[in-house]
Amino acid sequence: MPSLEAVNLTKNYGKFVALSNLSLKIEGSKCVGFLGPNGAGKTTTLKLFTDMIRPSQGKALINGISVHENKRLALEHCGSLIESPEIYPSFTPKEALSMIAEIRGVPHDVREKRIEEAIAEVKMEDWKDKKVGKFSKGMKQRINIASSLLSEPDILLLDEPTTGLDPRGMSEVRDIVKSLKKRNRLIFMSSHLLPEVSDVCDEVAMIDHGKLLVYDTLSNVTTKFSGDGNSSIVEIGLARALDDSFPIGSISSITGVVSVDKMDSRNLRIKFSGGLEKQETLLSDLAAMKIGMISFRASGSALEDTYLNLIKDTL
Amino acid sequence: MTQQTQTSLEGNILPTSIAQVGIIARYEILNYFRSRRFFILLAITLLISGLLTFAIAYEGDSIAGSPPQALPFYATYWGFASNLIVVFCAVFFGGDAISGEFQNKTGYFLVGNPIRRSSIYVGKWIAALTASLIMMGVFTVICLGNGFYWIGTSIPTQFVEAISFTLIYLVAALGFTFFFSSLFKSSSFSILVTVVLLLFGFSLIDTVVTNLIHVEPWFTLSYGSGIISNVFTIPYPQHITTVSFGGGGRGPTLTEYIPTIPEGLIIMVIYFALTAILGLLLFERKEFN
Numbered sequence: 178m179p180s181l182e183a184v185n186l187t188k189n190y191g192k193f194v195a196l197s198n199l200s201l202k203i204e205g206s207k208c209v210g211f212l213g214p215n216g217a218g219k220t221t222t223l224k225l226f227t228d229m230i231r232p233s234q235g236k237a238l239i240n241g242i243s244v245h246e247n248k249r250l251a252l253e254h255c256g257s258l259i260e261s262p263e264i265y266p267s268f269t270p271k272e273a274l275s276m277i278a279e280i281r282g283v284p285h286d287v288r289e290k291r292i293e294e295a296i297a298e299v300k301m302e303d304w305k306d307k308k309v310g311k312f313s314k315g316m317k318q319r320i321n322i323a324s325s326l327l328s329e330p331d332i333l334l335l336d337e338p339t340t341g342l343d344p345r346g347m348s349e350v351r352d353i354v355k356s357l358k359k360r361n362r363l364i365f366m367s368s369h370l371l372p373e374v375s376d377v378c379d380e381v382a383m384i385d386h387g388k389l390l391v392y393d394t395l396s397n398v399t400t401k402f403s404g405d406g407n408s409s410i411v412e413i414g415l416a417r418a419l420d421d422s423f424p425i426g427s428i429s430s431i432t433g434v435v436s437v438d439k440m441d442s443r444n445l446r447i448k449f450s451g452g453l454e455k456q457e458t459l460l461s462d463l464a465a466m467k468i469g470m471i472s473f474r475a476s477g478s479a480l481e482d483t484y485l486n487l488i489k490d491t492l
Numbered sequence: 493m494t495q496q497t498q499t500s501l502e503g504n505i506l507p508t509s510i511a512q513v514g515i516i517a518r519y520e521i522l523n524y525f526r527s528r529r530f531f532i533l534l535a536i537t538l539l540i541s542g543l544l545t546f547a548i549a550y551e552g553d554s555i556a557g558s559p560p561q562a563l564p565f566y567a568t569y570w571g572f573a574s575n576l577i578v579v580f581c582a583v584f585f586g587g588d589a590i591s592g593e594f595q596n597k598t599g600y601f602l603v604g605n606p607i608r609r610s611s612i613y614v615g616k617w618i619a620a621l622t623a624s625l626i627m628m629g630v631f632t633v634i635c636l637g638n639g640f641y642w643i644g645t646s647i648p649t650q651f652v653e654a655i656s657f658t659l660i661y662l663v664a665a666l667g668f669t670f671f672f673s674s675l676f677k678s679s680s681f682s683i684l685v686t687v688v689l690l691l692f693g694f695s696l697i698d699t700v701v702t703n704l705i706h707v708e709p710w711f712t713l714s715y716g717s718g719i720i721s722n723v724f725t726i727p728y729p730q731h732i733t734t735v736s737f738g739g740g741g742r743g744p745t746l747t748e749y750i751p752t753i754p755e756g757l758i759i760m761v762i763y764f765a766l767t768a769i770l771g772l773l774l775f776e777r778k779e780f781n
């Protein structure tokens with residue numbers, strides 16, 4: 178069974194603690210989303226798992242093998258895509274991928290086929306013999322994804338794999354990840370796209386300021402941390418920017434409303450209890466107030482609520 | 493290096509570290525053959541060879557004597573430009589070999605794979621050596637062509653020795669530039685430092701140390717590589733020559749140091765060994781962040 182384990186994993190940059198005592202064990206074939214604000218330590222963690230940086234303390238284990246002590250063995254069954262690497266501009270995707278295939282020991286007789294498959298998977302067939310130097314960012318990212326899939330590894334470490342991709346590309350990558358899950362792979366994927374994570378991941382790990390906040394199944398995490406079980410959230414959009422004359426107080430005093438938070442100058446989050454019935458009367462109450470409400474929607478997702486509850490402030 | 497070969501679930505068989513060195517070297521050479529840098533250096537080598545061919549054709553008498561003699565011919569031709577070509581190769585192919593991987597983020601494409609950093613380093617080094625040997629080959633062939641045309645096919649043993657010493661110098665210089673490329677993360681900076689040191693820095697240190705401190709500059713690479721041109725002098729020049737001015741030896745003296753052949757070889761080999769080890773250690777410890 179594929180496994181990833183961080184044992185007291187710590188990374189300091191001088192006095193700054195980028196990752197603090199991370200202990201986390203992920204096992205089995207599933208997709209685990211890795212969430213956290215900018216600078217939380219996600220990339221740092223993934224780099225420690227690929228020996229791109231050295232731990233200050235602790236260990237990163239892949240299938241029980243320490244990455245730093247035995248990189249070749251540990252990474253043999255692990256593909257990764259971290260921080261959009263560049264490919265030699267003079268290489269074609271086919272050449273770049275055959276270099277990786279050779280290094281990873283993809284057998285000669287299936288090498289060509291695997292390369293073609295990986296290129297097809299990221300829909301780059303028309304570009305396979307063109308020089309990478311002239312590719313757009315998203316095209317390069319597709320080749321990087323192909324290179325991480327090439328050796329058909331048991332474990333995949335992906336750092337924001339859909340960055341730079343067009344909407345169709347993003348959805349294609351999500352499909353790739355889903356299909357990998359079916360083939361008994363373990364995928365550990367950082368992302369800022371919460372709908373993406375709720376779509377493809379079975380579990381989530383959340384990290385902030387280098388510390389692990391929670392690691393559990395998606396459903397456990399969301400029931401535990403989104404709202405308080407009996408309250409819900411709606412977001413309303415306003416036609417005009419909020420100013421001092423805006424009657425936030427009167428909204429708060431509507432029965433059932435628990436809290437009103439400003440999301441930005443034109444959007445409010447309203448937390449209320451009372452379920453769908455209350456949501457219906459809340460809508461008509463707000464409409465009656467003539468506060469310039471132009472939209473009223475149930476909050477994005479349970480995962481987003483969880484995230485916003487757990488992570489109060491960024492940076 | 494560990495030699496384990498294992499079959500994985502995916503049917504892959506991870507090559508040995510040594511085999512991976514070969515793979516890296518092959519793809520690096522492919523990359524060189526497509527780089528502008530390789531062709532610029534080829535053009536420089538051809539230009540230098542062309543100028544020398546031209547000079548020999550028009551000033552042959554004053555260079556090689558009349559009738560032309562093999563030894564002065566090869567001494568001038570080889571002694572004049574081989575050092576320059578070695579320095580160019582070392583800087584062009586080694587000066588940013590490692591730092592460029594960081595600066596252009598191309599290193600990130602490889603490091604996350606099951607390959608030792610040392611395999612990447614050594615593979616790249618071998619590729620750089622191969623590319624440099626092609627340049628040296630071109631230069632040598634044109635040199636010999638001139639020699640055969642003007643003098644005939646007799647090749648003095650000194651020339652063979654000089655070629656061998658030049659190759660050792662090339663190996664040491666490439667080790668040296670790789671070390672600096674591993675030390676810095678900016679490619680232009682590591683290129684600049686190696687160019688300055690190899691082209692003037694070391695010779696400047698030689699001069700200063702010899703004339704002001706009156707010590708043999710056994711610690712510079714350029715001093716060691718002096719055996720390449722000195723080997724053409726017959727008999728081989730004295731190790732230490734002291735010239736005194738006036739007053740029965742009590743006046744000011746000027747000392748000149750010439751490395752003996754074993755000494756020159758040792759200096760170059762030690763330069764290679766030390767910079768290779770240090771460069772490898774630096775790269776092993778370097779963080780991709």
Ligand SMILES: Nc1ncnc2c1ncn2[C@@H]1O[C@H](COP(=O)(O)OP(=O)(O)OP(=O)(O)O)[C@@H](O)[C@H]1O
Nearest residue numbers: 190193195213214215216217218219220221222781
């Ligand atoms: N080389 C470095 N030197 C000093 N600090 C660093 C270095 N690399 C990363 N850091 C710090 O470590 C922290 C974690 O960075 P990391 O890249 O892991 O964040 P992240 O969770 O991936 O963020 P993002 O979502 O923006 O990608 C940041 O505060 C960053 O400033």
Ligand SMILES: [Mg+2]
Nearest residue numbers: 219220221336
């Ligand atoms: Mg990151």
